Amino acid sequence: MAFTEPAKKSLGQHFLHERGIVARIVQAVDPQPGDCLVEIGPGQGAITFPLLDRHGELTAIEFDRDLIAPLSEAARAHGRLRIISADVLDVDFTALARELAPADGKLRLVGNLPYNLSSPILFHAIDHATTIRDMHFMLQKEVVDRMAAAPGSKIYGRLSVMLQAYCSVTPLLNVPPGAFRPPPKVDSAVVRLVPRPPDAAGIADPKRFADIVRAGFGQRRKTLRNALKGVCDEAGFARAGIDPGARAEQLSVTDFARLSDTPKPEPAEPHA
Known part of the structure; x- marks a missing residue:
């Protein structure tokens, strides 16, 4: 059972407490023997302890130092919990995988991510x-x-393009605000x-x-010809088979x- 350390608004903390939702998350993860589970932001342990009950071992990355001692104490009844006290954006997952999963070098990440940092964490993961x-x-x-x-x-x-380029993305379940303490203002x-x-x-x-993705969506109302000026030229569009009059939201990941895959345009020669 999770403990009741108060949430810190400054860290964007909203602690999950709805057991039915937790059970569905654990079922979705479905940890197997030999898996190397790493939880980002265990908070009060709502997901941590059921995963430990199921799997017996877990590594957690927690930024809030006030949570580390009570988490460690409460975890003893559930399994072996290793806590890394750090900002997850400073954690080298590749090095962590070599340390924790020498057999196959793969981590399985789980977490109720702080909503104000979700995009940086996702980009760090990919x-x-x-x-x-x-x-x-868990995200907004x-x-x-x-x-x-x-x-x-x-x-x-x-965000759509960058994640879908490197991962398959499958929404699993919606979670109402009342499943958290304090409840967030969003689903x-x-x-x-x-x-x-x-x-x-x-x-x-x-x-x-x-x-190219960043530039394309940085000015999404503009055509690709204008949004990618200096990044891709007419020859590049022709080589890729892309209409320069299209907009970024019309292009697939493959596009x-x-x-x-086209060469970056050469800088224009300065006028004499």
Whole structure:
């Protein structure tokens, strides 16, 4: 059972307490012998302790130092809990996988992510996607909707493309505000992310791909010709088979991958 450490508004903490939701999350994760589970932001242990009951061992990353001692004490009745006191954005998941999962080098991430940091955490995770088997995260429902959005949708954007390029994205269940203490002002949802093979999207240059996606959606009302000025030229659009008069939200992940495979335009020669 979770303990009752008060939530800190400054850290965006909303602690899950609804047991039915917790049970469905644990069922979705379905930990198996040999799995290396890593929880981001265990909070009061609502998901931590049922996972420990099921699996027996868990590593947790917790930023709030006031939670570490009570978490450690309460966990003794459930299993073996290792806590890393750190900001998750400073944790090298690739190095952690080598340490914790030497057999297959894969982590399974779980977490009720702080909503004000969800996008940076997601991007940090995909930077280490080759060492992650899957991720089950609780997020603001609006964010999950954006993550899973299809091209042409009003909510399809940079987050959609970047995550779908590297992971399959499956929304699992919606969670009402009353399932948390204190209740947030938004609905929440649980999503499953499963990293795809590194070459699945055909991205030869991940940095150029990210730059093109960022530029394309940075001025989403503009055509690609204008939004990608200096990033992709007419020859690049022609080579990729992309209409420069289209807008970023009309392009699929594969379209962006083809654009990123074109050479970066040479800088214009200065006039004498």
